Amino acid sequence: MSNSTESSIPSLSQQRRSARELNRLAKRQAVLSTAAQMFNERGFHATSLDDVAARLGVSKPTLYYYVKSKDQILLECVQQGLEMTLEGIEVSRRAGGSALDQLEACMRVYARIVTMDFGMCLIRVGDEQLPPDSRKALRRMKAQIDLAFRRLVEAGVQQGLLAPCDPKMVAFMIGGALSWIGRWYDRGGAYDPDEIAD
Structure with missing residues (x-):
């Protein structure tokens, strides 16, 4: 085996370090997910x-190994909700179709995310x-979501697929209606997020 091939194979200690880091990240994500669920259920x-520690079955000092404070947890939960939304909107837009197709796909993505723990935390x-x-x-990230909806409404008007309107107000209305789902949605209810968006 050549030296270049041997150097590209991680050593046993590197593999262990990598496994430990993945394990730590998974546990940290469990802390964030559990906290988001509890913030949604009880309030921040x-x-x-x-x-949070009791629900996870760990000690409070153990939590501090993964997070610094409750404020940091909230920040990361809300940030994950926003990032999921922005990524989902971008994927929907890249899928193509008319402005109306893209707008509807983005609305479904947003409706789905506000019914998930991190998205719901963002709203509630x-x-x-x-x-x-x-x-x-x-708030800068939230503005990007609004801007994405606004641009799709503008394009829909330009393509003759939507009636002439004030894109800013329509984007606010769409965002407000979809965000409100995160406040009242019940996973055991009659409609799933896609049906609600439709």
């Missing part, structure tokens, strides 16, 4: 780190609990 202020808890710098960063 009514959920303590002790509550919001960013008002966060420090000003974090709040500003998240």
Whole structure:
């Protein structure tokens, strides 16, 4: 075997380190997911780190190995919800079709995400609990979602697929209607997210 081939094979210690890091990331994600569920169920202020630790069956000091504070957990939960939404919208837009096809696909994506734990956390808890710098960063991401809807509405009007309108107001209406799903949605209800979006 050549030296270049041998150097590309990770050593046993590198493999172990990599496995440990993957394990740590999975456990950290479990902390965030559990916290998002609890914030959605009880509210941010009514959920303590002790509550999250108890649900996970770990000690509170163990949580601090994965996260620094409850504020950091909220920031990361909301950020994951926003990132999922932006990625879903981008994938829907890249799939092509008319502006109306893309708008409908983006609406379905948004409806799906606000019924998931991180998306629901984004809607139910919001960013008002966060420090000003974090709040500003998240609001910039939210503005990207609004802008994506606005551009699709504008394109729909230009293509003659939507009636002439104020794209900004229509985007606000769409975003508001879809966001509200995250407040009342019940997984045991009669409709799934796609049916609601339709």
